[in-house]
Amino acid sequence: MVSIKDIAKHAGVSIATVSYALNGNPKVTEETRKKILTVAQELHYVPNAAARTLKKRKTKILGAFLTSFEGAFYGELLQGMKEEMGKRGYDLVICSGTQSHRMLREGFLDGAIILDRLFSDEELLFHATRGHKLVVLDRELSHPNIVQVLLDNKAGATFAVEYLLRHGHKKLYVVTGPTGSYDAEQRLQAARQTVERNGPLWYAEIPGNFDKESGAAAAQRIISEYSGPVAVFCLNDEMVIGMYRALKDTPYRIGEHIHVVGFDHIETADYIQPRLASIDYSKRRWGAVAAEQLLKLIEGLGSEHERIYVSLVEGESVKRS
Amino acid sequence: MVSIKDIAKHAGVSIATVSYALNGNPKVTEETRKKILTVAQELHYVPNAAARTLKKRKTKILGAFLTSFEGAFYGELLQGMKEEMGKRGYDLVICSGTQSHRMLREGFLDGAIILDRLFSDEELLFHATRGHKLVVLDRELSHPNIVQVLLDNKAGATFAVEYLLRHGHKKLYVVTGPTGSYDAEQRLQAARQTVERNGPLWYAEIPGNFDKESGAAAAQRIISEYSGPVAVFCLNDEMVIGMYRALKDTPYRIGEHIHVVGFDHIETADYIQPRLASIDYSKRRWGAVAAEQLLKLIEGLGSEHERIYVSLVEGESVKRS
DNA sequence: TTGTATGCGTTATCAT
DNA sequence: ATGATAACGCATACAA
Numbered sequence: 158m159v160s161i162k163d164i165a166k167h168a169g170v171s172i173a174t175v176s177y178a179l180n181g182n183p184k185v186t187e188e189t190r191k192k193i194l195t196v197a198q199e200l201h202y203v204p205n206a207a208a209r210t211l212k213k214r215k216t217k218i219l220g221a222f223l224t225s226f227e228g229a230f231y232g233e234l235l236q237g238m239k240e241e242m243g244k245r246g247y248d249l250v251i252c253s254g255t256q257s258h259r260m261l262r263e264g265f266l267d268g269a270i271i272l273d274r275l276f277s278d279e280e281l282l283f284h285a286t287r288g289h290k291l292v293v294l295d296r297e298l299s300h301p302n303i304v305q306v307l308l309d310n311k312a313g314a315t316f317a318v319e320y321l322l323r324h325g326h327k328k329l330y331v332v333t334g335p336t337g338s339y340d341a342e343q344r345l346q347a348a349r350q351t352v353e354r355n356g357p358l359w360y361a362e363i364p365g366n367f368d369k370e371s372g373a374a375a376a377q378r379i380i381s382e383y384s385g386p387v388a389v390f391c392l393n394d395e396m397v398i399g400m401y402r403a404l405k406d407t408p409y410r411i412g413e414h415i416h417v418v419g420f421d422h423i424e425t426a427d428y429i430q431p432r433l434a435s436i437d438y439s440k441r442r443w444g445a446v447a448a449e450q451l452l453k454l455i456e457g458l459g460s461e462h463e464r465i466y467v468s469l470v471e472g473e474s475v476k477r478s
Numbered sequence: 479m480v481s482i483k484d485i486a487k488h489a490g491v492s493i494a495t496v497s498y499a500l501n502g503n504p505k506v507t508e509e510t511r512k513k514i515l516t517v518a519q520e521l522h523y524v525p526n527a528a529a530r531t532l533k534k535r536k537t538k539i540l541g542a543f544l545t546s547f548e549g550a551f552y553g554e555l556l557q558g559m560k561e562e563m564g565k566r567g568y569d570l571v572i573c574s575g576t577q578s579h580r581m582l583r584e585g586f587l588d589g590a591i592i593l594d595r596l597f598s599d600e601e602l603l604f605h606a607t608r609g610h611k612l613v614v615l616d617r618e619l620s621h622p623n624i625v626q627v628l629l630d631n632k633a634g635a636t637f638a639v640e641y642l643l644r645h646g647h648k649k650l651y652v653v654t655g656p657t658g659s660y661d662a663e664q665r666l667q668a669a670r671q672t673v674e675r676n677g678p679l680w681y682a683e684i685p686g687n688f689d690k691e692s693g694a695a696a697a698q699r700i701i702s703e704y705s706g707p708v709a710v711f712c713l714n715d716e717m718v719i720g721m722y723r724a725l726k727d728t729p730y731r732i733g734e735h736i737h738v739v740g741f742d743h744i745e746t747a748d749y750i751q752p753r754l755a756s757i758d759y760s761k762r763r764w765g766a767v768a769a770e771q772l773l774k775l776i777e778g779l780g781s782e783h784e785r786i787y788v789s790l791v792e793g794e795s796v797k798r799s
Numbered sequence: 800t801t802g803t804a805t806g807c808g809t810t811a812t813c814a815t
Numbered sequence: 816a817t818g819a820t821a822a823c824g825c826a827t828a829c830a831a
Contacts, residue, residue: 208808263527529824
């Protein structure tokens, strides 16, 4: 391995001068700087991240933690983060699984964006207390080193339920999300409120898990007790996909017997038949805003909690009852 | 920051003893080991990755480089890698963009899996020569520190074309992939061979880019010159999705006027109507095999190039002509 | 079994 | 403008 020491030797200068030259410190003459750069090139010098980090206590790498890599959900979100961070000279790495929490602990990362149930609030607070900068996308958590960038779940759920009611439906199912999920809880709570506010109507909740399987199971249950057109609010789109599949080989039709609206407006929602009505928001923007806040936090500028607004996208999965 | 030095002081031992105790070195008494561990706990000691890495020249972190985070394609692949690596005590991070190549260069990573056109062959050879261990998923490249884990593209493309011909089609389009893509080139080459081998038939190629837009454009071209049922082999599924969308508001029907088979068998392919015929392979297995080979390479065990086999999944997107 | 001492490659302070 | 040198936190060869 070739180090600045080798460069110093070959160039006939001290390692300090080499370091200065390599880092563009103006204290060194243009002439010697050039020579040093040339030598570095010739020797194929590559800086050593570990040494630099040990000294500077900064890696210029940020992490995004996801519960899982699966789900067509994350692409745009991550792209939004990456672009924003790249502009500012930071690199982004995506991590998943409790095992990899050590990267945050041990200082591989200057900060992280969390969208990952596998982190407990306690653990995040612990990291924050140790000086790590965090942006949380999936919970409310208060600490000077933590900023929240949350979806406006309540607005979305309200839009969804009102949309169904507006189409004259009087019988409503909500397919819920995993217990402990902040987004799921917020959505459910707002859905219940909207139902209450809109007078007497038949209402039931089916436990879901945000995955296709639970969506399919919900569909089974719905058709098993079917006695006339129903409306369904699935707390995310993924479950709706499962529902479509489960209904495929039955006589029940989406948009006719079962009217459904989802949440997230994932890409697939535009391709399934009939097109799915869903709550939409810019995933890219969500990622970009999160990244921006994290950078502000790290660079000591003022950072604030942010909210990502949502809107309803209509679809043929909902018709008049 | 609390270091082993602090622990040593509090426990009344030397830093060497602390280091031994922390690393489970049997040279230290169970008694002192316990005391040291207790003190470490009390002080909330967290090891410093940079220091450890500087000394050991290993991070126990592996990278997967992707051209982009977008596309519903990667979830399972990455999950396969993560599981395999996790078992062996390695962490996985996902990286994208040339900017982040420095992580490989500067020693943040012990090795990497490459599925990323943004790496040139030269760059990869450079890294390999510097001692980095690599697994490539998207090219043929020979070096003692590089192993290939490639899809059997040729078999897949052959299956696809034969499937179309078997259904009596005499007019065939191939929608190609981006120039320079190994997978695209392999598939195209095999498709051409299969066409030649199967006697005279009308054949044309439409340049594609592996994204939805180019699929939609291809659909436009096909209907603009439509004069009777045609068969289409899209070199990946993503383009087929674009094709479905473009055809949606036209009188032309998939599986009736336009018979199409894709490649990759992405999840969406099972949900679009009619269900897409496509070339399938286990993405999870691809990831797991790649991870396994990378680990063998790193641990100096013998590693070999591997091939991932593919199969045809039928669908209603292809019917008899 | 435990302690001492050295070095990993870099940055940065202080001399010169 | 350049050089000598002391950290940074840890692992480990060697001494005790």
